[in-house]
Amino acid sequence: xxxxxxxxxxxxxxxxxxxxxxxxxxxxxxxxxxxxxxxxxxxxxxxxxxxxxxxxxxxxxxxxxxxxxxxxxxxxxxxxxxxxxxxxxxxxxxxxxxxxxxxxxxxxxxxxxxxxxxxxx
Numbered sequence: 001x002x003x004x005x006x007x008x009x010x011x012x013x014x015x016x017x018x019x020x021x022x023x024x025x026x027x028x029x030x031x032x033x034x035x036x037x038x039x040x041x042x043x044x045x046x047x048x049x050x051x052x053x054x055x056x057x058x059x060x061x062x063x064x065x066x067x068x069x070x071x072x073x074x075x076x077x078x079x080x081x082x083x084x085x086x087x088x089x090x091x092x093x094x095x096x097x098x099x100x101x102x103x104x105x106x107x108x109x110x111x112x113x114x115x116x117x118x119x120x121x
Contacts, residue, residue: 003096007043009058012036016066019073020080020103031103033077034112035065038098039088056093064091077101078115085119096120 014037017030039056046055068087074080081099088097102114 003040006040006096009039009041009043009056010037011039011058011062011065014062014065016069018069018071018080020075020077022075027073033069033080034102034104035069035084036098036100036102037061037065037084037088039091039094040096040098041093056091061088061091077103077113078117081115081117082119085117089119089121094121 014035016033016035018033019027019029020031020033021027039058039061041056043055046052064087065084068084069080072080072083074083081101084099084101085097088094088099096119098116098118100114100116102112104112106113
């Protein structure tokens with residue numbers, strides 16, 4: 001499938017604090033992450049009917065992602081991104097997703113380190 005031609009819902013720049021990292025000094029602190037989500041879904045029925053019940057409830061999606069991230073304790077941002085993707089693929093109407101997780105201030109000369117993943121149902 002050509003995903004450039006499908007409808008998308010973006011949830012951008014979620015700033016969430018969690019325990020993340022592989023080093024001992026990271027395991028006892030909460031660090032900021034910036035998370036961006038792309039939900040691939042068919043928005044035509046909702047748009048044509050102007051009906052909230054026919055679309056993905058992105059507030060509920062955001063709340064679920066925040067709850068997952070805040071309660072997690074992963075070593076790698078890759079693992080966290082994969083866990084978020086699994087959650088998104090269980091949302092009714094979402095048939096694929098993209099997840100980007102940025103970890104700011106990890107490397108001295110960069111703004112952040114990030115991973116971006118894409119998953120299909």
